[in-house]
Amino acid sequence: MGTARGRRLPAHPARGLPLPVHPACRRRDAGRRAVSGGGAEQADRTARPFDAGLQPERTALAWRRTALALTVGSLLGLRVLPTVLGDGPAAYAVAGLGVVAAVAVLVGAHRRYRRVHRLLTSSDHDRVPLGGGLLPAAVAALTLAAGVAALAAALARASGGAAG
């Protein structure tokens, strides 16, 4: 396959950096360490960042920033949608859906990062298959929907809203 077998992960300066590991994982890893004496390094690797450049962590933060922007956009829609959908519950429902979707993106991104981190630290080479395009596609679709809502809101405001 062309990957270098036996090439160790580069020693990184983050030795000992406490990555937030779920307590259950820590207990499980501690248990494994007790059982298989020489597995200490293996367990340690999952407790540290995979990459000195912190790429998975930066990607996780980018996902969070995006989820935050989506949340803010949905709340902005709450203020603006009533001109399109009227003062009834429709506007709140749509904005509420937007917030729920943003939270879903946040949850999905968290799971994505944990899987990426686990895959990368448990492998001995860098060409590991990571997450697919499903979450990105969902985010792009969500943003497009927000765009359609924005267009409707702007046109409604301009034509029917307060003059000037």
Add this chain to the structure above:
Amino acid sequence: MTARRFPSSVYGVGREPDARFTLANERTFLAWIRTALALLAGGVALEALGLGLQPQLRLAASLVLIVAGLATPVQAWFGWAQAERALRLDRPLPSARLALPIGVAVVAAGVLVLLAVVLA
């Protein structure tokens, strides 16, 4: 983790690139998405905040930003897919197709807002 991933037009070709490149591609895509949301927010704010500007020019500026904000997530997705495919096939990465159009859109919107302020 060899489950079939979406879309197959991307993951069905080539071989797995270095994980760092995949992650960088993902971050680029997310940055474009946040740019789109900012453009949309700007376009909506122009119309929704009741600013005392010349109405037609203000609407034009708003629409320029919103249309840019509509096109951006679409191209962000296709740009991500093209870059991922190029990474897998070890080919040169595509250029950022969104950069020039968005730059033009923002400048145009700015000019329109300036005119709307002057001619209010």
